[in-house]
Amino acid sequence: MTQSNMLSIRAEFPSLNRLHHGEPLVYFDGPAGTQVPGSVMQAMTAYYVTHNANTHGQFVTTQESDKMLAEMRESVAAFLGARDTSTISIGANMTTLAFSLSRAFARAFKPGDEVVITQLDHEANRGPWLALEERGILVREVALRSDGTLDDEDMRQKITSHTRLVCIGMASNALGTVNNVALARELSSKVGAWLLLDAVHFAPHFLIDVEALQTDFLLCSAYKFYGPHVGLLYARPGLLDQLEPDRLRTQDQHAPFRIETGTQNHAALSGVKAAIEFIAALGHGSTLRQRLAQAMTTIGEHERAVAVELADRLRVIDGLTIYGPGFAGGRRAPTISFTLGRLSAEDVCRRLGERGICAWDGHFYAIRAMEVLGLLDRGGVTRMGICMYNTHDEAKRVAAAIERVRKSA
Ligand SMILES: Cc1ncc(COP(=O)(O)O)c(C=O)c1O
Known part of the structure; x- marks a missing residue:
């Protein structure tokens, strides 16, 4: 530069x-x-000054809010390399989304099923899955080596025919390690387990491509990439609709809304869109991606x-x-x-x-x-x-x- x-x-x-x-x-x-x-701050202020309303109504500000939320989802899909916006859900932060997914997984898994986590990960990508132990699910940990990298051999041992889910960080927020998520995908695919990636520390530094990663779930947080405090979830097309996350009967029952409880932080979400546009403005090309x-x-x-x-x-x-x-x-x-x-x-x-x-x-x-x-x-x-x-x-x-x-x- x-x-x-x-x-x-x-x-x-x-x-x-x-x-x-x-x-x-x-x-x-x-x-x-x-x-x-500044552009992110201005977008958030402009939301309150001009468009502030709840969603799905019959008047101008609610319609503008709906439009902004749809555009925000398009921007996040471009940021993550997702094909369509039905894969992009919003939450308060990454940890809250992970706990919500954990409760949904508890309903999908049975005692004796196994989940694999790592010793390197942030607790947000460990605690929600360790909570599954209360339901008789066995949680296994991939070992961290003294050089700050995960032990690939141990990962091969820990992912077995009982594994339903593998949760791994893409990059360590503590040591900067970029993990071998391709290996985690290869091993989890072989046994038919889902792969969940914590991209919170990866997202500000490297391009994410959920299609190339072939991941089932990916979580990240906009406040780590120049945006406000909002959590983002990618779930592979069709997958969220198979799960039973906590939700109200009055809300939209389909992905991506199925896991979004309550009213979202609209002003912050207009900031998320602006943050992605801010990053994109540093590059050239005919599409946002x-x-x-x-x-x-x-x-x-x-x-x-x-x-x-x-x-x-x-x-x-x-x-x-x-x-x-x-x-x-x-x-x-x-x-x-x-x-x-x-x-x-x-x-x-x-x-x-x-x-x-x-x-x-x-x-x-x-x-x-x-x-x-x-x-x-x-x-x-x-x-x-x-x-x-x-x-x-x-x-x-x-x-x-x-x-x-x-x-x-
Ligand atoms: C690698 C990693 N994962 C997860 C989280 C949790 O993110 P949030 O604060 O959005 O819950 C963090 C936050 O520091 C993080 O660095």
Whole structure:
């Protein structure tokens, strides 16, 4: 990405102008939620100013709301590579959608059936499936290796003829690992099990193509890709209609509405549409999907370059240990977690926070991974999340600040 492209992208985000003790804040907290461009804020405000109404009525604002929701679903379908909008459902957030699916799976599975999860995943892609144990369903865990990757051999062992569902993250929000979901698909297909992908950490950094992934379910969250707090579910055509999610008799009984309870957050949903259009505007092409595909390549290359620069600068700091796979070995999310000598991650983040650097400490809900890696007792790790608006200068500033934190400890 050229310097002038970068400046024009940054100019779209009002919050990037914020100063802290006279210096711009560095937002390396994207994995917990990215900053929001002005166009997304304007879309949400415009909804309240002009179109605010409930759905399916006989007057102008309700009809405009229906139209906006239909267009939002088209945008999300393009973002995920889905063929039609009947596959796209909305929820409060990813976790709430996963719990709702879990209750539907409880009605579809029988005692003795098995579900496979992983030790690397965020609890949102573990807890809802572990809850199935109450119904006599066996939940098996694919092991995490010390290099921060999942053990493929263990996955082969854990997926058996009893497996009904395999739940795996596409990318780790804690270590940046990009998982071998093709293997999970191959193994789950062989035994006739459904595949459910948590794409929350993957979506901001790489193009998703649900058709190529041949996934049954995919979940993600718009606040991780420059939108507001909304959860999104893709369910393969026809699949949601086979399930019995919690719902009212008064609501639409068919996919994609079948799992959408109550009134949705319409203003936020107009923001979701605007966020996808914002990303697409960074690419070229005659369709929204083509523009998104090109934009995601540009974003991914830029993020990777900044993350590699940061990792190279961090690696030479005395006593600093980076967890997760290296960048040389193929696809990896631009998310770098580390420990610094004996300092707790909370201490590191507090000292960085004083210097205007926003970074998270702890386990980030990937608590099982931190347990397995032996990092939980020492307070987890410090996480640096790179996204589209982060720069090489920020990487240099942050690395220098970490070196100063080390020296002053
Ligand atoms: C990988 C991953 N999965 C799931 C979630 C949960 O998403 P939500 O906050 O939308 O429930 C998160 C949130 O941090 C995440 O990073």
